[in-house]
Amino acid sequence: MVLLGEIVEGGSLNIIGMGQSSSKGVLKGDIVDFHAASDCAHAAILSAEDQAGVKIDGVYLAVSGSDVNGFPSEASVNVTPAEGRVSQEDIDQVSDLAKGRDLPEERVVIHHLRRPYRLDSRSVEKPLNLEGERLEASYWTVHGNARKIGDAIHIINGFNLHVDDVILSALAAGSVVASEEEKQRGCLVIDIGRGSTDYAAYQGGRCVLAGSFPLGGDHISNDLSIGLRMRLNQAESLKHRYGSAIVEHKDKGEKVWLNNDFEIGDRPIRLWSIEKIIELRMTEIFEVISKKLGSLGRGERLGGGVILCGGGASLRNCEQSAEGVFGVPARVGDNGTMATGELRESQYSVALGLLKYGLEYQSKLETTESNAPGLFGKLKGLFQ
Amino acid sequence: MSELNAVSDEIRPIRMKVIGVGGAGSNIVDRLMLSNLSDVRLTAINTDQQALANSPVMDKHCIGKTVTRGLGAGGDSEVGREAALADKQLLEEMVKDVDLLFLTAGLGGGTGTGVTPVLADIAVQKGATVIVFVTLPFTIERAARSNAAKAGLDKLREVANAVIPLPNDLLIQESEPDASLLEAFSQADAWIEKAIKSIRSMMNKTGLINLDFSQLQQVFANRSSKTLFGLGEGSGENATDAAIADLKLCPLLHTPEFSKKADHLLVNLVGGTSLGISETQRIMDSITDAFGKDANVVIGAVIDESMGDRVEICVIGTSGSSDVSIFRGRRRMKVPSPNSVELETPEVPKKAPKKSKKTHAKSQKAEQHEFSFNEGEPRGEFENTEGTMFEGQDLDTPTFLRRGVRIPV
Numbered sequence: 001m002v003l004l005g006e007i008v009e010g011g012s013l014n015i016i017g018m019g020q021s022s023s024k025g026v027l028k029g030d031i032v033d034f035h036a037a038s039d040c041a042h043a044a045i046l047s048a049e050d051q052a053g054v055k056i057d058g059v060y061l062a063v064s065g066s067d068v069n070g071f072p073s074e075a076s077v078n079v080t081p082a083e084g085r086v087s088q089e090d091i092d093q094v095s096d097l098a099k100g101r102d103l104p105e106e107r108v109v110i111h112h113l114r115r116p117y118r119l120d121s122r123s124v125e126k127p128l129n130l131e132g133e134r135l136e137a138s139y140w141t142v143h144g145n146a147r148k149i150g151d152a153i154h155i156i157n158g159f160n161l162h163v164d165d166v167i168l169s170a171l172a173a174g175s176v177v178a179s180e181e182e183k184q185r186g187c188l189v190i191d192i193g194r195g196s197t198d199y200a201a202y203q204g205g206r207c208v209l210a211g212s213f214p215l216g217g218d219h220i221s222n223d224l225s226i227g228l229r230m231r232l233n234q235a236e237s238l239k240h241r242y243g244s245a246i247v248e249h250k251d252k253g254e255k256v257w258l259n260n261d262f263e264i265g266d267r268p269i270r271l272w273s274i275e276k277i278i279e280l281r282m283t284e285i286f287e288v289i290s291k292k293l294g295s296l297g298r299g300e301r302l303g304g305g306v307i308l309c310g311g312g313a314s315l316r317n318c319e320q321s322a323e324g325v326f327g328v329p330a331r332v333g334d335n336g337t338m339a340t341g342e343l344r345e346s347q348y349s350v351a352l353g354l355l356k357y358g359l360e361y362q363s364k365l366e367t368t369e370s371n372a373p374g375l376f377g378k379l380k381g382l383f384q
Numbered sequence: 385m386s387e388l389n390a391v392s393d394e395i396r397p398i399r400m401k402v403i404g405v406g407g408a409g410s411n412i413v414d415r416l417m418l419s420n421l422s423d424v425r426l427t428a429i430n431t432d433q434q435a436l437a438n439s440p441v442m443d444k445h446c447i448g449k450t451v452t453r454g455l456g457a458g459g460d461s462e463v464g465r466e467a468a469l470a471d472k473q474l475l476e477e478m479v480k481d482v483d484l485l486f487l488t489a490g491l492g493g494g495t496g497t498g499v500t501p502v503l504a505d506i507a508v509q510k511g512a513t514v515i516v517f518v519t520l521p522f523t524i525e526r527a528a529r530s531n532a533a534k535a536g537l538d539k540l541r542e543v544a545n546a547v548i549p550l551p552n553d554l555l556i557q558e559s560e561p562d563a564s565l566l567e568a569f570s571q572a573d574a575w576i577e578k579a580i581k582s583i584r585s586m587m588n589k590t591g592l593i594n595l596d597f598s599q600l601q602q603v604f605a606n607r608s609s610k611t612l613f614g615l616g617e618g619s620g621e622n623a624t625d626a627a628i629a630d631l632k633l634c635p636l637l638h639t640p641e642f643s644k645k646a647d648h649l650l651v652n653l654v655g656g657t658s659l660g661i662s663e664t665q666r667i668m669d670s671i672t673d674a675f676g677k678d679a680n681v682v683i684g685a686v687i688d689e690s691m692g693d694r695v696e697i698c699v700i701g702t703s704g705s706s707d708v709s710i711f712r713g714r715r716r717m718k719v720p721s722p723n724s725v726e727l728e729t730p731e732v733p734k735k736a737p738k739k740s741k742k743t744h745a746k747s748q749k750a751e752q753h754e755f756s757f758n759e760g761e762p763r764g765e766f767e768n769t770e771g772t773m774f775e776g777q778d779l780d781t782p783t784f785l786r787r788g789v790r791i792p793v
Contacts, residue, residue, distance in 0.1 A: 027769055214772050215779055223782035227791045232765060252792065255582040273791045280783040288774055 011296065015339065015355070017052030019044040025054055028214035029065025029196030038155045041189040045159060057129045059156050060354040062169035064196045067145035068212035073101040073112075078137040079119075084117065086127040086135055107366040110168055112156050115208045125204075139166040140209050142168055146313045168210050170198030172353030177333030177346070178202060186303030188297070188326070189333070190289060191350060192312025199289045202304070209296055213288060217312050220281050227277045229240065234258060238274060245282040245321035247275040280319060286325035301377045309333035309346040314343050398587045398597050402580060403424045405500045406464075407432070408490025410439050412573045416580065424584055427478060429503075431495045432456030433469045445478070447471040453532055456759045457494025461532050464498020468732045472506065479507035483597060484587070485514045486580050487544070492521035492529040497536035505543040512605055513597075514544045515583070515700075517576045519569075521553045521640065524740040545604035546702055548613045551788070552574060555724040578615050582698035586684045593664065595684035597654070602701060603648040603682055612637065612649075612701035622654070623695040624663050628670055631697050633790065649701040649704055671699060 010380040025036025075097035079086050096288060099112050116123045127135055153163045174189035183202040191198045194217045200210040220243070242256055244330040255268035259305035290297040306322045306329070313332045322330035333346045338356065342348075386405065402424055404413030410428040417426060417440055428444040428598060430436040432777035433454035436444050438764065446454050448467020457464040478483055485507045507514045518537065521529045540547045551571050586595045616631025631637075651671055653664060664685045672681045763780045765773075771778040777786055784791055 028766065028772070032769075129653065213774075219780070219782075222780075223767065223784065226762050226782050227784055258678060269791055273793065276789065277782065277791060280787060280789060284783045286778070287778070291775075300466050311527045 010159040015352075016054070016345065017048040017050075018343075019046065019048030019051065021047070021195060027195055028069070028218070029193065029212070030148055030214070031155070035153070038158060043060065043154050043363060045161070045326055054086075056161055058087075058164040058358075059161050060168050060172075060358045061152060061163050062172050063144060063149055063152060063348050064169045064191070064193060064198045064212045064356055065144075065148065067148050068110065068142060068168060068198075069144070070140055070209065070211045072143045072205050073098050073141050074138045075100075075377075076134055079133055084133075085129050085131050085361060088128060088183065090135055091117070091118065091127060091137075092209075095133050095139075098137045098288050099141075101115065101141070103143055105350065107143060108149060109143050109144045110144045110149075110166055111140075111171065111210070113142065113207050113210060114138075115140060115206070116204060116251070119351065127384070134175040136270065139342055139375060141206075162262070167354060167357055167372060168212065169310075169350045169353075170192070170200040170209060170212070171210055172198045172351075172357055173198075173333065173349040174207060174307075174353065175356050176335050176338055176349050176353040177307050177309050178304070179337075180205065182304030182307070185287045185303035186301045188289075188293070188302055188306045190286075190308050190322070192216055192285070192308065192318075194308045197236075197289070197310075199293070200201040201293055203296070203301065209276070209290060213292070215288065217284050217315075219285075220278055220300050223277050223281050228273060230258060230269075238269065239278070239315075242271060242274050244275045244316040245280050246279050246324075247272060249275060251338040278315070280320065282312075282321045283313070283325060285312075286322050290325055297326065302326060304371055306330035306335045309349040350353055386564065391653050395413050397423065398483045399425075399477070399481060401427065401428060401429045401482045401484070402488065403478065403503065404441075405429055405487060405489040405503065406493060406495030408493075409434055409472075409488040409496055409500075410436070410441070410444075412488040412517070412576050413437055413441050415570075415573050417578055419577070421581070422585060424580070425482075429433060429475075429499065431464060432458075445471075445474060452699070457498060459494045459529075461497035462493055464494040464496070466498075466721060467495070468502035472502075473502050474508065475506050479503070479512055482507065482512045483511070483598070484526040485512040485584075486583075487514060487516040488518070488576055490519045490521075491533035491536045491549075493532075497532050501536065501539040501543055504703060506701060508534075508545070509703065510544055514546075515600055515604065516540050516544045516547045517579065518547065520549050521573050522552045525680060546611050546700065548579070548611050548700070550637070575615060577699070578696075581641060582615070582652050582654060582696065583700070585654055585686050585688065592760075593683055593685040595650075595682065599682045600650065603650045603700070612699065614697075614699045616697040616699075617694065619692075619694040621693075623693055624659075624667055625696040626643050627697050628667060631671070631699065632674065633792070646739065647702060649699065651681065652698045653683075653685040653695065654687070654688050654691060654698075655695040656693055657687060657689055658693065659685065659687060659695065661685075667697065671697070721776040 021040045023033060023037070024040045025038075031037045045056065075094050076092045077090055077097065079090055094117075095114075102108065113136040116125055117127045118124070118136040118138070119127050119130055119229055120134055124130060142337055149166060153166070156163050165267060170189055170191045173191045175290075176337055178187055178189055184205045186203050187201075189200045191203070196212055196216050198210070198212040201205050204207065217239075220230055221235045224230070224238060225232050228235070228238075230238075238258065249271040252270060252272045254271045254292030256274075258269050261265045292307045295301065306317055306326050308322060309332070312318065319330040319332060333349050335349055335352050337342045338352050339348065343352065394725055400423065400636075402413055402416060402429070404410040405556065410430060413426050413428045416424070422454070426441050426443065428436060428439045428441040429447050430444075431446065431448050431452045431454070435456070436446050443591075448457075448464075448470045450470050452458075452463060453468045455468060482676045487500055489500040491497050491500075500518070504516055505513050520533050520537070520539065537547065537549060543637065552572070583600075587597060587600070614631050614634040614637045616627045616634055618626025618628070618630055620626065649672065651668060653667060654661070668683050669680075729744070762782075763778070764782075766780040772780050
């Protein structure tokens with residue numbers, strides 16, 4: 001999916017084009033068929049460009065999938081004793097130390113998510129000029145497989161387009177669907193995609209932990225196809241028509257038609273079975289996230305609740321399923337702060353988030369390079 | 385004189401015994417008591433004298449009085465083990481001259497978990513073929529309990545010929561949502577009862593295809609890590625088809641505790657007088673197809689007039705065979721029975737021509753059933769991808785399969 005945005009003077013953003021094509025050549029968030037994936041990305045980019053009537057300047061790419069992982073990295077320094085106050089150099093030094101941790105081979109850093117600084121074991125947001133002796137910095141480092149991310153960038157480069165930055169899709173989505181208040185109180189953004197699910201946990205207004213794992217909507221369809229003995233596309237269609245993340249129909253006798261076309265081969269399917277298969281899978285996806293979050297996933301640290309987005313969020317009752325696992329209210333994300341109409345739906349959250357991210361990035365450039373001409377940068381978010 | 389004895393020893397009937405260990409185990413024996421099986425001896429043992437007093441079984445023993453003073457093992461399997469070792473002689477006496485011993489117990493507590501492995505070990509050394517049925521605690525029960533159960537299960541697998549675990553979680557899934565815990569438990573008892581009865585009838589009743597004890601021994605000759613166990617029942621006009629369908633949906637076949645294919649397979653069929661040899665062959669074909677590898681499949685078919693138009697299938701298999709033969713004991717019966725037929729795995733019939741004869745609906749049905757019995761856990765679309773491993777499970781395999789939830793089609 002491609003959204004094309006235009007930054008107009010004054011730093012606001014207009015969405016001027018949209019292109020979508022159903023993803024191919026991608027399994028569990030990884031590119032398995034370069035040509036198929038390339039073709040469908042190209043189709044989406046072209047249709048967005050056609051719609052907007054402009055050429056794309058730069059691309060912000062959302063990544064996710066099996067190989068995106070995270071770990072905490074920490075460092076501490078003694079505050080320069082001469083003053084006893086934290087100087088900018090101290091902060092720079094400790095940040096560099098924390099970020100400098102070596103990654104295993106073939107891994108590249110996607111994000112360093114800064115957690116609050118700690119000054120003499122107190123948590124402080126801005127340590128500059130505060131009195132103290134020891135300053136600690138902590139980052140959550142999100143990293144991915146260099147080869148796999150390289151593949152994705154290569155596809156974009158294949159159309160003579162430059163990838164400005166790579167962003168974890170849950171982070172992009174989180175910047176759109178979670179309100180400041182929710183981030184402040186602690187919330188969890190979950191982006192359930194076709195082949196992978198991403199999560200970003202917010203505490204005190206900033207993202208402190210994020211990750212991804214290769215389970216998603218495809219797994220639901222696959223489960224249905226195995227459990228109810230049908231083709232994958234039939235399972236996919238059943239999921240869209242009757243899917244529910246919790247069992248609604250307790251009566252095991254209630255049935256629906258598989259194809260609903262009254263042709264030979266159509267057969268009745270138990271609604272209970274459909275719902276039970278999906279319920280088990282969705283619950284498990286949330287349980288995996290809950291385990292990966294550790295103490296951050298506990299109810300008392302998620303005052304802002306759980307926000308779901310991505311295609312998986314359009315599954316009926318997925319909020320209840322998440323509530324059951326996390327024990328806090330859950331809602332489906334809404335892009336109302338950024339968009340109207342169709343774009344408010346949760347599957348556009350990631351692409352919108354990318355544009356927002358790009359906007360902030362560009363305006364930062366603008367302020368640092370003071371003589372930048374009135375910027376009419378055109379950005380594009382692409383999400384696989 | 386001694387020669388005469390030896391001869392009479394060979395033609396004596398198979399001696400079978402069921403010993404219920406601990407509270408849960410004794411319940412099953414109590415239940416079997418009601419079915420009046422004259423040729424199966426029933427025994428209940430416990431460390432808790434009071435619990436034992438309530439059992440209607442005649443032959444009951446309180447063991448380890450020196451250890452527990454008859455007050456039970458208090459949930460500590462080590463105490464249970466000590467109790468069993470303290471009364472080793474009594475246990476030896478109990479399993480003496482038994483050919484086929486069934487042990488039933490609930491794992492997780494003190495007595496069942498502690499005593500059963502000791503008893504199984506003694507019985508095997510005395511030359512009996514030991515088949516153990518155990519229930520496993522709910523996963524929601526505290527972790528200590530399920531850890532104890534796992535340890536007990538591992539010990540049992542080391543010593544017994546076959547261990548058939550029934551996870552309690554499965555019972556809850558199987559029963560109606562508003563069923564009480566007691567009803568769920570009695571479901572487990574019913575399964576075990578059926579299995580024991582089925583094996584018993586295999587040994588004793590006249591059959592279309594007779595099984596003798598040495599064949600049964602062959603199936604369980606090796607200690608094995610995993611067993612396969614399933615029951616199916618059908619009645620009415622298409623009783624055999626219904627029974628096969630029921631067997632394939634048997635929830636016991638869908639738990640991670642069971643293997644999907646067996647190296648050695650024992651199939652027993654009990655039906656009314658209408659059960660014919662051709663029908664039997666058909667059932668066996670489809671079952672060996674579904675569960676057997678290139679395995680030795682031992683087949684028995686029994687006519688029981690009281691069955692009417694009902695057909696019952698019982699499948700027990702073992703896999704992961706080791707080369708270590710379990711028969712360390714003194715006695716090994718080798719009585720080739722002239723009227724018994726051992727069927728090697730029949731050549732798997734080519735499916736295509738078979739299907740073409742059937743109607744469309746039927747062939748589709750057959751396909752559906754075969755589908756879920758692929759080698760290993762099916763992963764569907766993700767077949768050729770690297771597994772998504774998390775806490776020792778491959779999450780690409782459908783959740784319902786890994787958790788053993790039965791999904792009616």
